[in-house]
Amino acid sequence: MSKNKKKIYKPKPVSGFSEWLPEIRMIEQQWLDHIRRVFESYGFTSIETPSVEEIDVLLAKGETDKEIYTLTRLQADPDDDKEARLGLHFDQTVPLARYTAQHFNDLVFPFKRYQMQRVWRGERPQLGRSREFVQCDIDVINVDHLPLHFDAEMPAVIYEALDGLDIGRFQIRISNRKILLGLLEHLGIDDTIAVTRNVDKIEKLGRDEVHLILAKECGLSDEQIIQILDLATDSVLADIDPLNDQMREGLDELNFVMDQLSHLPDHAIKADLSIVRGLDYYTGTVYETVLLDHPEFTSSICSGGRYDDLAGSFINKRLPGVGISIGFTRLFEVMQNFGKVQGHRKGPADILMVLPSEDRRADASETARLLRRRGFKVEQYHAPQKIGKQLAYAEKKAIPFVWFPPFDDDGKHEVKDMNTGEQSETSPDNWTA
RNA sequence: GCGGCUGUAGCUCAGUGGUAGAGCACUCGGUUGUGAUCCGAGCUGUCGCGGGUUCAAUCCCCGUCAGCCGCCCCA
Structure with missing residues (x-):
């Protein structure tokens, strides 16, 4: 087996031209x-x-x-x-x-x-x-x-x-x-x-x-x-x-x-x-x-x-x-x-909306829309992966709240504060941070 | 434009004349709906580029490019 290596251009910064994370x-x-x-x-x-x-x-x-x-x-005629x-x-x-x-x-x-x-x-x-x-x-x-x-x-x-x-x-x-x-x-x-x-x-x-x-x-x-x-x-x-x-x-x-x-x-x-x-x-x-x-x-x-x-x-x-x-x-x-600019948030979202399962996607989207209309910045998790994985994503991006929409028709909304670890029942109509 | 220093994994760096390693990061796993810790496995490199010396160069020599610092100037 030969390693079919594709040619990659090694990315490097251009001195004097900055960009930030x-x-x-x-x-x-x-x-x-x-x-x-x-x-x-x-x-x-x-x-x-x-x-x-x-x-x-x-x-x-x-x-x-x-x-x-x-x-x-680049194509200009030099003359x-x-x-x-x-x-x-x-x-x-x-x-x-x-x-x-x-x-x-x-x-x-x-x-x-x-x-x-x-x-x-x-x-x-x-x-x-x-x-x-x-x-x-x-x-x-x-x-x-x-x-x-x-x-x-x-x-x-x-x-x-x-x-x-x-x-x-x-x-x-x-x-x-x-x-x-x-x-x-x-x-x-x-x-x-x-x-x-x-x-x-x-x-x-x-x-x-x-x-x-x-x-x-x-x-x-x-x-x-x-x-x-x-x-x-x-x-x-x-x-x-x-x-x-x-x-x-x-x-x-x-x-x-x-x-x-x-x-x-x-x-x-x-x-x-x-x-x-x-x-x-x-x-x-x-x-x-x-x-x-x-x-x-x-x-x-x-x-x-x-x-x-x-x-x-x-x-x-x-x-x-x-x-x-x-x-x-x-x-x-x-x-x-001088260490005076230290970023914590890696994105603007206040809330990560958990996706419990594929057939709950419409419900999760509706909850997210409701919260956005109330002025919150809500990011929806993209795939019904393990909850631990979804939480880890919120953790990595430093999203302060994780929202759990009902996991079944009789379920309740829950929200978890990622800083304290506390999780409680709530409603998208009247929740406040 | 002038002078000094430095180029090894994504990052911080170690290392040797016989073509390379650590930590971090990243990916996966440690069974049911819950992250940060811990454990295990995995991935990653034309050792900046070109030439020279040598049986052999990432290592020695020359050049070159790039980066950092100082000067100049300026935000």
Whole structure:
């Protein structure tokens, strides 16, 4: 006898693309449902844009360092460049800009929208950094002018959204780029991107290390650096003297936002001038969020900021906006890694309906329907196997109740609580868990 | 994109220059309508892939791919 082996493709995960077992997925859905409810409670409306955009759209803001996955047909003629070049979106802000410009006449401004979709970046994956991940974005966009109140609404929404998840304490750190940029202007420093990018690393590398980098890479004098680092690490806003109008404006805005958020717990909100975000399209308020109870994970799990003109590349209108984005997959994956996400239920069913025998199937189905109509989630066992087997199935799937319909015409309904082992007579009309 | 480490069963891993093992998981059984424990039996592998050295390679050498970690960047 020869083993007639069929060729099987050994399944393996693709790095940076995660998938969960049913019990974990159930928790992920609960988290997403919660976030969605909070977003909607503030009046944000849902949109969904395609996974792909034209490459030209994705690059409209001149971002070249993002690793974009492109989309081509396997059968495409490699010499045929007439095909539209498509790429998977790497964030939800660029699609939002395109969407807003495209549907400008049909949208109501200020346009408050939320978007919870996957995005793709061709990066090297590691814990908290995937190549495919879900972001939960909220943004508000208005025409010409966007009131500063919205800058304060963002952290308020995010606080509620994150507070409902089991992630321990967290801190939303807020700053305003105008403050540091004003100082750089005052000091006559032009290469603001390099400087801000390094100031952003103060917490990670320490003040001294950043000092060295700024001297070496940006060619700043000790005096300049000390002024910059003093500002970035000074957390008492009232002590800061504005050196020009830009700084004054930034300080006023930041003070206003902090003032509006005074109802939140102290630890959850902090003005932190070292937060500047490496991205240069933010023009005012900026946000970052860290997990206080898990300091070993230092990256931000929720960031964003204000931009003066979202869709300038797509429409001849000035559309200022402010937005913030929960790095959902990052957060979920990291919390899983810390053992904080533990699935118990392997399915949604509350009740497993036992099938006593084939000729009792109609009766079991009817009982199940009755219970479903009363709002219970009921799964029917598929075959009239031994009761022990049916119970073992409920046990494995962690279904909390097992329902025994009558085994014969004179029988009674019984229900068994799988946690306590207790079993008692009942009726599908009035049973409650 | 750069650097370090690692690839053996579905999972966690052990092992040897003479083509492999444990635990867990999975399947079946321990007779009637009741799970978690226990006992018994069974199933599972191109030892990541390609080449080299050797009578002989899962083991040694080279390459390659993949994964993990750090950097870069960021959610």
